[in-house]
Amino acid sequence: MTTTQTAAPPANEKPAETRSWWRDDASEPLRRNLALFAVLILLIIIGIATRPDLYSDSTWVRNNIFTILELASVIGVVTVGMTFVIIGGGIDLSVGAIVALAGVWSTTLATQSYGAGGMIFCALAVGIGVGVVNGILIAYGRLVAFIATLAILVAARGLAAQISGKQTQVSTNTFINDIAANDLLGIPLLVYILAAVVAAGWVLLNRTTFGRRTVAVGGNVEAARLAGINVKRHTLLLYALSGLCCGIAAIMLTSQATSAQAAMANLYELDAIAAAIIGGTLLSGGRGTIIGSLLGVIVFATITNLFAINNLSTEVQNMVKGGIIVAAVLVQQFRYKSLSQLFNRA
């Protein structure tokens, strides 16, 4: 028989833990996010330094913040869905194509005749529908996510071109068009939508069983399966969720452009994946944060804005942008290391 009572009093374990609680890996996302904040502040400082004339005008600054957020809003919504898919161990290359297909489908004359409600319903239904197709191919057809969603990308853009006859379809629905045009309490409506989607995503990931399953499935799919989680159904749901986000984004983008066409939301997949990864989501799954992804999107939008106010030519813009992406990630890593060293000494 075992006698265990003699040793290991918990008392002497306590101090070691209090000393190191913040250092355990659970707080890493927070630190990474701090690093992204630092990058953001740096970008703003560069903005102030290069265009003091603009930044001295407080109305302009205020408007500029909203310009950045509006620019970030559509891709931000897409990125929330993408973050779930990547944390769950997948990838969705079809997001841009889904946005385009949903946008085009909801702006056909037939759909527009059902009014704003019909258009929104159509966009969401198309988004979820294509997402479910992705999910079925990947979860039940056992296709590699990269290939399946690439195939759907190509097919969905083709279908969008077919439906629209490659024409730009103008939205004549004032309700839809007003979403992007109007404010509430001085803040653009699109920013509210972004905030709502981010908040919902955060709660879903961190406070619900769905979020926990996502982390489990992406972190160790075999462990999740052997713990009784229905991995296939969950995978399906993840792609459907991504599709839903694309549907929402389609409405937002249609509203911004007061029109939709088959080539819209071009390469959003790369932007969304890049933002999520910059935000600390592990490409191999199992780890990531919604806030990080949001910050990633905002960093990209701020870079674009910085270029615009300094009127850099596109080619210079692109060269600098590549450098900034690299720098941002390096700063994250640097911060992580140096800070932990700093704290270690303290």
Added chain:
Amino acid sequence: MTTTQTAAPPANEKPAETRSWWRDDASEPLRRNLALFAVLILLIIIGIATRPDLYSDSTWVRNNIFTILELASVIGVVTVGMTFVIIGGGIDLSVGAIVALAGVWSTTLATQSYGAGGMIFCALAVGIGVGVVNGILIAYGRLVAFIATLAILVAARGLAAQISGKQTQVSTNTFINDIAANDLLGIPLLVYILAAVVAAGWVLLNRTTFGRRTVAVGGNVEAARLAGINVKRHTLLLYALSGLCCGIAAIMLTSQATSAQAAMANLYELDAIAAAIIGGTLLSGGRGTIIGSLLGVIVFATITNLFAINNLSTEVQNMVKGGIIVAAVLVQQFRYKSLSQLFNRA
């Protein structure tokens, strides 16, 4: 369970163990390649069925084969490099941008003044150079490959636009232009280049320490490190190799188009990755074949050819293409299962 005695194993093998020591999936790559061959034959049959008029002309068929191979040649060379990178556990999104930068740089008036040798040297040097930058960022800067090569994609296209002033730069060098125009023994020179690169890639992967270590680094990076492999240096070399392939491809593409511009080789990264994966390369690394990747490229080129000879519109083309990609992968899986059952019974 079969009686082991009938199988007449070699004297030094214990029969009871022959059953339990290994599961026979070593031949899986071969079987996958067979499946791709089946897809290829199916595509050709569809071609014959839809355009019997063309296929009844043997000269035309011969020319068509070369048309397909020429179409496959540039992306094929890029895919060989990509296959190495993916087997080694990475990804290179910058291949298209490197091809463009190398092409543009080698067709500036200054470079062209050094003649064909100077142009080829320039393209290869630019390719390797950008590849090395990728490698340094990933291996030593510890950036995620996806982000690092995405940043380089953006930056390299920007630089290419800057160098070319967004103009299409015409190559006036007849040696370069003749590469795509000329044959040897009735076979286009580009096809020889493709064959040479594929052969070199095969030998490198299967017969050299570099290739075997690539599998190790991608398959189990910890094991590779513990075995004393310099993982960082190896990773660097992989991206340099991919860059080299892009440099070769740049010369080929410049020769085909008798010109170069910053937007050339658009989205080659997606085509190359898709071909490699269709060809059986594991996106997570550690497994893949050069022959599979080549077949993947040829399947895509054959699909494009099939669309062209049937005059399908772009949108229908895209819809069908998505379906074919999905079908091809499903066929592979189906074949894999059913065949292994077949073998089990035999």
Added chain:
Amino acid sequence: TSNDSGDDDNNAQVNTGNNNANAAPGKQVTIGFSAPAADHGWIAAITNNAKAQADTYSDVEFKTVEAGADAAAQRAALQTLISQKPDVIVLLPHDGKELNAFGLSAMQAGIPVVNLDRAFPDAKAYRLQIKGDNYGMGVSAAAYIVAQMKAKGVSAPVIGEIAGMDELELTQERSKGFADTLAQAGFRVANRRAARFTADTGQQEAASLLQALPKLDALWNHDDDQGIGVLAAISQANRSEFVMVGGAGSKAAIEAIQADNSVLKATVTYSPSMASSAISLARLIAQGRGMSDLVELQVPKEITLASETITKENAGNYLKLGF
């Protein structure tokens, strides 16, 4: 297309207008300008021309914002332009319909908008619209081909088409003009491939098209930039049995037509010189002046450039306008 990076010194697409009453300096004005950032010769020429034309005026301050990759980025860029309070905005939108809303809001805010090339659907969204004729391009190309076929006595010609980026509306208009006009002569397009305005895609699509059509009588290629690749594919395939018509009117294409040593026999114009005109007219609008050759005191609301056909006969006249 040329390898020199478009120095403005001897740009034939700029109106130096020495003998023009409106050339005299007037009120100091700020012109804001935005065009998308495609890596394409035509768009590059648009931007270069606009800048060069603005440089000829001592009374114009020229501010450009380059729009990023899509309409959303361009809209954000335009916001920053607005904050710099220009007197007039010259805008080549990614897509006229997508930026219609911006045009409306700028006009409402009292900033006249000169729409360049890609039309806003809403007439209230612009003060002046100056654009090329995409449908007309197709018409001109088809008309030339029909005439050639008639002259050669080919009754049922095999006609190919290499289009530009298929998802753009302008490509659709060009193809429609082409098909409509051919149909009037009882002809039709046997095979149509869509390239992406780049030489490498032009080569690939042309190689495919030539393989699909072992015998060809006429070919229209929408864009002379991608035409470099199309011509390369034709010579690589050793084909010469047909006539080819180009599009847009690049310097290289016009030279080739003049030299008459390839299948390229004509090209139909879609000139980036419209950017120069747009700047000149924007200045007049901002200064409240009219066009001196017109009786009206104001610049008119719409100008559509004709698509002209350049052949060996008239190539000499157009050579200086090639971009």
Added chain:
Amino acid sequence: MTSPEVNDAAVVLKLEDVVKTFPGVRALDGVQLEVRAGEVHCLLGQNGAGKSTLIKVLSGVHRPDEGRIEWLGGEFKPANPQSAMKAGIATIYQELDLVDDLSVAENAFLGHEPRRFGFVRRGYMSRHTRKILTRLGHGEIPPGRMVRSLPAAGKQVVSMARALSHDAKLIIMDEPSAVLAHDEVGNLFRIIRDLTSNGIAVIYISHRLEEIREIGDRVTVLKDGRTTAANLPARTTPTRDLVSRMTGRTIEYVFPEQSTQDRGEELLRVDGLGRTGEFADISLTVHSGEIVGIAGLVGSGRSELLETIFGARRPESGTVTVAGKALRPGSVGAAVRAGLGMAPEERKSQALLLGEPIYRNVTLATFTGYARGGFTNAGKEIAEASRIADALELRPRDVRKPVRTLSGGNQQKVVVGRWLLGDTKLLLLDEPTRGVDVGARAELYQVIRDLAARGVGVLLVSSEVPEVLGLADRVLVMREGRVVREAPAGELDEDTVLDLVMAGSLQAEEVTL
């Protein structure tokens, strides 16, 4: 301190006050170690004592923070694994370090392939590998075979072949026997004796005391990263002494009393279950409060059987009935809902989310139960997980720490603990004590017994025959996918079981002779 039975060969390796810290952990805290040429030096210590960390320091994976290492008379500071290998130290790591898609020969020579102009000398490498494999008693493994297709024991042989492919003077083996069956362990010992007779020193790590008795010369004991005893004679030091040095307390390596209660109603009935190439025609029952053990060789299909019962594999024939109701085949979810739980064989790849906190791993199968309206209840989960951590004496106790930072044995406790939450009626345990130290092992045995006493049925797979016999009420012996004997534990002894288990191999050998 040297005991008389150890020869006076030269000291080849000497460690003084070696310290290695990880963020938050002092994994090595002043280690002393002395190894002589030609001896088998055993390292003993509980899970997390720092054994693996110590050998990673020796093999150049980690660099020590403090202390001094002497190797062959000179100071030794390996910068990376390669320089340690060059210096003559080869290591077989605890976690298998093979590349699945390389061949046996390529794995054996990974990192130091024989080559000419960059080309691998395949013929040479293949011949050399075959020689090494033959020396290891496994000449039947073809050097060209992909490692992916080898079972765990075969992979262990390849790991060993790699160590032998270096011209090593010291070979370190971190729990090499953990994945080996009984006859394979005998073979391993033969190889070790062969090595030491050639003057090669071996550092041997194992949690099985009887192995240390059989093969070891001297023992060094680690506790909490410190050497608590050095150079004890391996054969003669009393178990009580060893265990007290390891744990700082006295325990005995015994099994809890067999329960006396009558077995309850039938919980699990398996009828004619089979899967081609894995197992065939398996029928068994488990009653409430009963522990049924399955003994057998590695590769006899026991893991596959458990996974099939649990719904992780689809049976090709036969049925599984739980508490009188047929279980939907091929559905883990249905099995869990029916009250089944399983601790799989490979905890890292099959059971754990290494980056996630302990509590989330403990509640992985039950967190839905604490949730309300789809919203999780972290407070409740942490409380419940802490309760389990206390019951299992998990170290560390803080359940918010990531599982990755736990030692192997504590990770296993997390996996078993998962099924102590919720209403698990039947627990399937696959090698629950693999790589678990003596102290934790005894605790786990007690946990399993207590579960049975509460009426839970247990189906236990283990490669350690004493464990099956000591713990189970009833024992099934499997060979080549079939049950060859079923009997109450009391009617069997170790020799009988081993005889049954190996009969297949013996007969097979007769056939080839």
